[in-house]
Amino acid sequence: MLQAAIIALILIGIYKLIDRNKAQSSDPDIDWWVAFTFVFVPMILIFIISLVVIGNAFSEIIILSAYSLYFIIPFIYLKKILGYSAKKSLKYSVWAPVTVLAIEIPYTLFFGLHNV
16 A cells, blocks of 8 residues: 555656646646555556466466556546546556556565565
8 A cells, every 4th residue: 555655646746747837727636546546446456356367377467467457547537537538538547557667666676675
């Protein structure tokens, strides 16, 4: 959960940077809880999928393809719930998997090396 909170704070910073020059818009702003949802929900779903895959000896490709949820869930949330256009939803949702991968690898290496 700490990892999701760190990534959500970084996502909020990226979203604020994207919105710094925007004119007054009727689109709702993305707050901390929404950014946390963009990370936490796929994280839980990937955990559940990995338990099923490992428990039933399925191919690990399923787990790797489950990482696309970091893009799909924010895109659907922005498009369907917040009512953003497809272009704007794409512009915002592409940052979730990029940030997750950029933070998850050092986070796992740092905390993984201390557990050895």
